[in-house]
Amino acid sequence: MGHSGHRVRFSSRFSITSLTATIALLAGAVPFTAAAAGELTPRAAVDVSRFSTGWSNPWAISFLPDGRSALVTENESARVYRLRDNGTRTLIGRVPKVAVFQPGDAAKGGLLGVAPSPTWDGRKDKQVFFMHTTASESRVVRMNYDGKSLSGYTVVLGGLKRGSNHHGGKIAFGPDKYLYVSTGEATHARLAQDKNSINGKILRITKSGKPAPGNPFGNRVYSYGHRNPQGLAWDRKGRLWSVEIGQEAKDELNLIKRGANYGWPGCEGVCSAKGMTDPKVTWDHTTAPAQIAVVGDDLYVSTLRGWKLWLVPIDAALQGRGDSAKTPVYSGYAFRALAKVPGRNELWLGTSRSADGNDKILRVTAG
Numbered sequence: 001m002g003h004s005g006h007r008v009r010f011s012s013r014f015s016i017t018s019l020t021a022t023i024a025l026l027a028g029a030v031p032f033t034a035a036a037a038g039e040l041t042p043r044a045a046v047d048v049s050r051f052s053t054g055w056s057n058p059w060a061i062s063f064l065p066d067g068r069s070a071l072v073t074e075n076e077s078a079r080v081y082r083l084r085d086n087g088t089r090t091l092i093g094r095v096p097k098v099a100v101f102q103p104g105d106a107a108k109g110g111l112l113g114v115a116p117s118p119t120w121d122g123r124k125d126k127q128v129f130f131m132h133t134t135a136s137e138s139r140v141v142r143m144n145y146d147g148k149s150l151s152g153y154t155v156v157l158g159g160l161k162r163g164s165n166h167h168g169g170k171i172a173f174g175p176d177k178y179l180y181v182s183t184g185e186a187t188h189a190r191l192a193q194d195k196n197s198i199n200g201k202i203l204r205i206t207k208s209g210k211p212a213p214g215n216p217f218g219n220r221v222y223s224y225g226h227r228n229p230q231g232l233a234w235d236r237k238g239r240l241w242s243v244e245i246g247q248e249a250k251d252e253l254n255l256i257k258r259g260a261n262y263g264w265p266g267c268e269g270v271c272s273a274k275g276m277t278d279p280k281v282t283w284d285h286t287t288a289p290a291q292i293a294v295v296g297d298d299l300y301v302s303t304l305r306g307w308k309l310w311l312v313p314i315d316a317a318l319q320g321r322g323d324s325a326k327t328p329v330y331s332g333y334a335f336r337a338l339a340k341v342p343g344r345n346e347l348w349l350g351t352s353r354s355a356d357g358n359d360k361i362l363r364v365t366a367g
């Protein structure tokens with residue numbers, strides 16, 4: 001539903017400024033300025049096409065095991081679609097009990113992340129997991145998807161405090177087949193340092209919601225000291241990366257390690273406090289990094305306030321050169337939903353709350 005056919009090819013010979021200006025002219029986007037771009041040159045060719053339209057704030061994209069279709073959640077409508085690689089989509093149902101504090105404000109909760117079971121086939125394994133807010137809490141739930149529609153509703157993990165915002169919300173199965181859950185501190189900053197709280201954390205749980213074996217503190221907590229962690233993605237060496245929205249100073253790209261403390265609320269960005277783990281890359285707080293995906297040896301980060309898709313070479317991040325090496329490769333919309341297409345150097349990237357009310361999912365061919 002909503003094929004568009006607009007396709008633009010960008011070569012590494014173009015500067016970022018000319019790249020985004022061309023996109024703006026052909027896709028109706030607003031380019032960022034040469035001064036903001038720093039006249040950087042993209043590291044690889046980028047091919048962008050708008051292949052699915054008519055969305056209402058898509059929050060998460062998660063591929064089914066077939067690698068050719070993904071489940072996509074809509075934030076306020078609580079609708080879930082199956083989107084195929086030819087751009088067609090099918091409504092498969094709604095997640096019940098979803099509550100948004102203030103419609104029209106992306107910070108106020110709603111339907112957030114989605115993660116199909118790694119062995120989902122619609123027959124023997126029908127399990128699909130969601131994270132959403134209710135009127136009183138945030139929770140992770142399990143539903144059944146038989147290839148046609150969603151059914152059932154089981155709370156896997158409840159009791160997450162919810163405030164007016166800072167929900168986290170990304171969920172993903174790791175290479176170890178356990179479910180990782182990013183949780184915000186729900187505007188209660190002190191919870192981030194409380195290892196007995198499940199807020200302000202990255203959690204690692206079983207499909208039934210129990211602590212996964214090998215967790216550092218014997219509970220569900222995998223890492224702590226987080227304010228509002230969003231994206232989760234693993235690189236080819238099995239390292240877990242996350243992006244996090246800060247408060248007033250810095251937004252962060254973090255390499256997540258078992259049992260590590262990422263500093264909030266005592267630290268925001270790089271700090272010298274003992275026992276705190278510094279981010280690998282930071283942005284000014286006007287960026288709001290939303291989600292993350294890995295293509296080859298590069299990280300791609302979508303941003304809500306920054307209106308850009310960023311590329312960060314993994315080696316540069318690991319060597320402490322991430323801030324100087326990060327590069328904006330596409331601009332013009334607020335972006336959130338982001339996922340790598342299995343088996344391809346391709347991303348699906350969703351716009352968020354477009355001014356015309358018609359959000360889009362784009363194909364981005366990377367490198």
